[in-house]
Structure formats: C-alpha cells, structure tokens
Amino acid sequence: MKLLLAEDDVDFGNILSQYVTLSGFDVALARNGREAWDLFHESRPDICVLDVMMPEMDGFTLAEKLRAEEPGVPFIFLTAKSLREDIIKGLKLGADDYITKPFDPEMLMLRINNILRRVYSAAEDEYTISETTLKYNSLELITPSGKERLTLREAQLLRHLMINRNKAQTREQILTEIWGQDDYFLGRSMDVFISRLRKYLSGDRGLALRTLRGIGFILEEVN
C-alpha cells in the first residue's frame, strides 16, 4: 500500500513517515503542496495524508486538484487548527477523515487502516463466490475444476469483480482502479484478461462473468 504524506514541518514529517513505514506502507513524503502534486503523479498512492497549512499550495487546494484528477483516492486532513470552519471546509471537500494536532501516530494508523479497509476491502484475503474461492495474497484460485495459480493482474481483476459482485463495473472504473488509467490499449489488455478469467471460471456453473456491451462487465451469481 502506497501512502502520500504532505507535511511541511520537517521533523514531524520524518517521525510520521518512519512510523507509517514501520506499519508496512510505502511512503512518499512531500515538503509542500507542489511537491506533493508531483509525487502523487509519480507514485500513485492508495491514500493521501495532507497537512492543511503548507507553503506553495495549501492542503485544501491540493485535495481539490487531486479529487478532480483521481476521484477515488481517499484523503485525510492534518491540521493544527480545530476551527469549526476549517473542519467543515475539509469535510465538504469529501475528506475521509480529519485529525487535529497534536495527535497520536497510532490513532492515525488506525484511521488509515479503517479507511483503506472500507475503500479497498483490503483486509480480506479470501474471496468466495459460488464454488470458487480466490486467495488473493497467494494468488491461488480454487474452482470445481481444480486449483490454478494466477498472475498478479489476473488476481487483481478477479478480486475487483468479486468485491463488486452483482454490480455492473464500467470499463473506465475497472481500468482506473486496476490499471490506474484508461486508454484504448489498456482496454484491449483488459479484454485479454477477461477472456482468461472466463476460462478459469468456466468450471463453476453458479457464476457468470457477463459483458454489458457498451458499459463493462459484471460478475454474477446465478441460481
């Protein structure tokens, strides 16, 4: 899991960064808003922790720009202010959480994990639908016709479809979620993976990976 931390207080930033790294995150640390903007594009983080008051670009403005570019990315505001107006402004921007300094790093970690669990359902490892179960971390797929070892992309795509079972997923949604961007060739690549997944899943009559022409795909449980 990659995390972008934007904090202008150098010492505090370093301590926080260390703490979060220890918890198993891949951290990108920015000293100001502009740097954060650049780092965001380089590292494509899964979650952003933004100080509100920073030189170059404040956290609110940054969040707005990030939202516009990558709507799904969750973010947490960090601030010394506990002013009602600021908190409300942050929440209106769709912040997933808002923490006022001083705070306990352990609490930050808990909040981060909560959000990630919610957003990515990342705490789970086993996903089961019908007769088929995916062990995500070990890339194993167990179907009525036997075990398969998946590749990373196969597993990512299948997991996404399993998490969103019975819900239509547009091509854009899947591409931005799994591939990080949406262009023609990645779309064709996805089609190749869908084709492969169908082969793996063909032994299980209790589910169907249907295409919704012009929209996307859906992994359905059928009676």
Added chain:
Amino acid sequence: MKLLLAEDDVDFGNILSQYVTLSGFDVALARNGREAWDLFHESRPDICVLDVMMPEMDGFTLAEKLRAEEPGVPFIFLTAKSLREDIIKGLKLGADDYITKPFDPEMLMLRINNILRRVYSAAEDEYTISETTLKYNSLELITPSGKERLTLREAQLLRHLMINRNKAQTREQILTEIWGQDDYFLGRSMDVFISRLRKYLSGDRGLALRTLRGIGFILEEVN
C-alpha cells in the same frame, strides 16, 4: 435513506433527530442499546449513529453485534469521552467515524453524507414505475412478465422517460439528450426503440408509453 440514532439523552436525541430528519433522512430513534437493536431489525437502516454510553447495552457492544449481523452497515460513534483508549477502541471496531461531544449538528450531517457517498456511491441505479423497475447499470429490466436484458440505448431511452415520467418529452428533447443530435434518420431510429420498449412494458398495466402526435412521447402512470 434510513438512519438509526441511538442516544439516551432524551432532549439531545430529539434535537438531533429533528435536524437529521430535516436533511431528508428517515430517522429511527432509540433510547438505549436494546431498543436500538430491535429498531435495527425493524427498519434496516443504511447508517447508524450510536452513543457510546447508554443504559442496557453500550454503543461498542451494540456495534459489535450489528457488525456480526450485517457487516456492511457503516456506523458513527458519538461520545462525551475524548479518552484516547475509547477512541482507539471505537476505531478498532471499524467505526467509520468518531465524534466527541459537544459537536455541531451540521458537522454530523457532513460526516454522514461523506460516509454515505463513499459506501453507496453506486446508488442512483434503480428506477421504478408501477410494477416495473429498471436497473440501469446492469441493463436489467424487471416487469410483471419477467426479466429482460436491455441494450444500452434501450436503457438510456427508458431511463430518460422514467426520470421524466408523466411529463411530455418532445422528439427533439429526447434526441438531443440521448443521441446528441436531432435529424430525420435518428428520429426514425428512436421510433424503433420506442416500439421495442412498448413490447417490454406491455406486461405492466399500471403504465403507458403514449405517443403525442406531432410532439413526442410520454411515460405515464395510470391507476
């Protein structure tokens, strides 16, 4: 959207309940943990707001039981304590948010809306009129005579008519809205789709897709 509010302070509970109702929620108000547990089963809320300290059953215990029964339901803790241990306990339970009293009702609303947006972002997908419902994203149409799988254009057109039910839609309006432009041939194309939709909808006597000659079409509920 239905909300379950569990709060033992009667006055405060009422004020909050009123405020949340004004924001368009359907509120179930419980005076203690046990009542909340019962109300939860009756009203199946989309989100729960739980006071931590309540008679009969405290908020934490309640949340655990709710989680076990209905893992997807988001909840927010409300508490007078700002003890670090308590907050951490709440977050460990997977609380979607944690608010310490005293707080601003407006802020509660903002947090509620943030969480709902995140959790139910895939909403706004089902349209129902009379006995017929359209699941737009999965292109499914459920009528008294059974399920149908629609095409994209069929679904777009039907959705437009359902959104504007009981309102006359001119040919021009529909064409510019759905097809992006308005010419003779697209008009004939639309007639083909109207014809198909009528077939799909023929099993439902509670609605009529009528022609307004020289003007356009209207999807009406008839009693």
Added chain:
DNA sequence: ACGGGAGGTTAATACAAGGTTAATCCTTAT
C-alpha cells in the same frame, strides 16, 4: 372519404465492441 404525413413495425445491413490467439515487449532473476 381521401391524401398526406406522422408514427409503427419488421427486416436487412453495416459497423463497432468485444473475444481470442499469437507475437512482442518488459522485467526480473540468475
């Protein structure tokens, strides 16, 4: 009651979306 135009219906066609397989390009490890 007749003619014309608006809309209904069905079938034929063209084309774009997606399926499939193979080739190629990258990474990574040795």
Added chain:
DNA sequence: ATAAGGATTAACCTTGTATTAACCTCCCGT
C-alpha cells in the same frame, strides 16, 4: 547476457446492436 514469466500490443474473427430501409397503419385536415 540470457531465459522465463507476464503484461501489452497486434491481428484477425465473431457477434450484438444501432441504423437504415421498406412498407404499413392510423390520424387529421380538407
């Protein structure tokens, strides 16, 4: 440097569906 594994690109094929066409019906004005 090379090999292996995996992702992407390419090429070709299939199929679903929006459009177009052709013909029909019905309504409305004269």
